[in-house]
Amino acid sequence: MSEKSLSGQEKNLAFNIYLILASIFIASLVVSNLIFQKFFSFDFLGLYNFEISVGILPYPITFLVTDLISEIYGKKNANKVVITGIFASAFSLIIIMLSDAAPATEWSPVGNEVFHTVFGLSALAVFASAMAYLVAQFVDIRIYHFWKVKTKGRHLWLRNNFSTITSQFLDTFSVLFLLCSFGVIEWDLFGVLLLNGFLFKLLVALFDTPILYIFVYWFRAHFGLKAHEEIRL
Template sequence: MFDYKPNIEKRLINRREIVFIVLAGLFLGSLAMLNILGISRYIHFHINIFNLEIPVMFFVGILPYPITFLCTDFISELYGKHRANMVVWTGLMLNIWVLFILWLGGILPPVPEIIAETGLPAVSDQDFSFFHIRKLTFGATAASMIAYLTAQFVDVHVFHLVKSITKGKHLWLRNNVSTLTSQLVDSVSVVLITYFYAHAIQIPEGRTITQTLVIFILSSYIFKMLSALLDTVPFYIGVKYLSKYLQIDPVSEFKK
């Protein structure tokens, strides 16, 4: 008789690696997109609650951000802390690679004439769009790299801390606690660094610096918080399905 066990194990290993690559790829792709879009546009509107006009302001780069935390939570749950941290470090290198390409693209000839007041070519110059995005991305990415590293490592650490404390139970708790904690860290740090270090946040007329920064921080955090709460159900379903599909027991270490 033929022994099919080695083939079954090989297919299972391939299956696990393919899912890991998809999760890591989605994470890295979203990360690259949010850094390039970054602060290229800020969204500003008001929400009327009990006849009270509440301002909402956040940068467009925040839109793909929640998916990065969902991906690292999946990787943490299914593949462990080591692989989750490896993906986080890869994301840092990706940030550096994006900055390098933008820097290289800006120094290759022909270099357009730069207007001193704006640090950009004339609006009519065909290179204006590239240099505008380049300037915004440089300012935003410098800030987001620090915030990103801090927040992602907090996410991974808190996720596994809660998992250890609860002995692998209450998946919803570690998913939400880790994400909400890390995204608060990210929201505060990225806004403050973007303003004070990168000088890339403009204060709207009629608002103070404090008002503007608080609105940005709260708007960003509430958006991320709602996204984190909404992704609890897909995270539960995803872990339940993938753990069976990949034949991984995420809480096996607590059953000994």
């Protein structure tokens, strides 16, 4: 893969878009860890009824963002976002633990028990998710760039789906295994949650391919990138 140097205004625009994508990635990751305790039912066209955590809703966005960054900005910049996400998760973990330990006043609208019920398990969720996400994201980036080199920048759909499907399964399996091991979720639910989570992420991965094509097309048209070129920040 070759890098394309931009000048002046274009470079500033490319960098600002990179920051926006990174912020979307980090926000999606942190929020998914905070809301994971609520589960909902989702009927997909009468074919399958999903029972999944609401925390899974923003999570696929992180893989779409890293694939887009990998495609346009390269493997190195994608890895930077992943590492930044780890620090953001660790920092949110510290804030949650300190907030949970702080005693509520008598007049506090949210008392100690309610706060602990909602956020008390978030520390374990953040840790489990961070470990699973670390493995899944680096696998996603590696597979994506492996196929990008093999296809010489062509067949975007192939590397997007191959990388995302593999990494999403690893992520779903790892986070559920850790949450069950910590006693946050019962082992009896492991199989059904694994199936529901992976199938849902698989559907999202298939549906986000056109979105990735639209963004990649815009980037290449606006910055004059060829299939094998990446932006040098």
